[in-house]
Amino acid sequence: MELAPMVLAADDATAGVRDLLATISLAGGLFFMFVGAVGVVRLPDAYQRIHAASKCTTLGLAGMLIAAILHVWTLDIAGKAIMAIVFTFVASPIGSHLLAKAAHHCKIEQWPGTLSDELAQDKADPNCSVSDDEIGVPEGPQRLVAQDSGPVHVGAA
Amino acid sequence: MTNLFGNVAPLLLAAEGGTPWTRGLLDTVIAIGIVLMSVGVLLCMIRLLKGPTLVDRGLAADTISIQIAGLVLLLTIRFESLVVFDVVLVVGILGFASTLAFAQYLGRRGSAA
Incomplete structure (x- = not known):
């Protein structure tokens, strides 16, 4: 199978500077990737591990994608990489938030040195309208019927 | 070498030219990065095997996939x-x-033991 070489490095005057910047960005991305992997193993708590993995996904992948843009320096890899960076910066916090919410819903205990659990306090507070579960629906499909619960008041009523 | 990545050999020969100092530094960082991310995959594999809850296992699997995407990205840069760059997006x-x-x-299951 003969594939045409798609890109070649542009050997222009800025190649050295771009390679240097790409090296710095790549080193930063690799640092965050490795720190995320170490944090997934070493941190004592599921919530703190979610925190470490989220850093690994956003900052590590973004640094390496910026390095790819700077080194290859063509328009198609720049478009795809910017698309990947934007998607990752939107999607990864959402996924981490939902995973942490599911973990809190499953009542995974926190590390004993954790200072507070404000979500549990808000759930115990009758004046606060934090719903018990928007991700897990234990009652089954009757929750899909629209409940007219009046105006939703955020925070303390 | 020619069946998977196209003509790799002329790209490697072209990579020898240009500015050797920054290119050598970048290649060194890429070589270090391959080692670091392989170690990272192994660390996440430890968490995947011994994670006490299902949240830890799912999180470790997600981190492994991100590390694999980073390895593919290193291949793209090299x-x-x-x-192979579309692998990162996918x-x-x-x-x-x-x-x-x-x-x-997990939310529907109610427990992550």
């Missing part, structure tokens, strides 16, 4: 080839969708 989208589905599953 060979300056766009052939793995990112699949990782997001799988994390969402996993969170839904």
Whole structure:
């Protein structure tokens, strides 16, 4: 199978500077990737591990994608990489938030040195309208019927 | 070498030219990065095997997929080839969708023992 070489490095005057910047960005991305992997193993708590993995996904992948843009320096890899960076910066916090919410819903205990659990306090507070579960629906499909619960008041009523 | 990545050899020969100092530094960082991310995959594998809850296992699997995407990205930077770059986008989208589905599953299950 003969594939045409798609890109070649542009050997222009800025190649050295771009390679240097790409090296710095790549080193930063690799640092965050490795720190995320170490944090997934070493941190004592599921919530703190979610925190470490989220850093690994956003900052590590973004640094390496910026390095790819700077080194290859063509328009198609720049478009795809910017698309990947934007998607990752939107999607990864959402996924981490939902995973942490599911973990809190499953009542995974926190590390004993954790200072507070404000979500549990808000759930115990009758004046606060934090719903018990928007991700897990234990009652089954009757929750899909629209409940007219009046105006939703955020925070303390 | 020519069947998977196209003509790799002329790209490697072209990579010898240009500015050797920064190129050598970049290649060194890429070589270090391959080692670091392989170690990272192994560390996440430890968490995947011994994680006490299902949240830890799902999180470790997601982190492994991101590290694999980073390895593919290192391959892209080294060979300056766009052939494997789409893997990064696909793995990112699949990782997001799988994390969402996993969170839904955990919330519906109610316990993560």
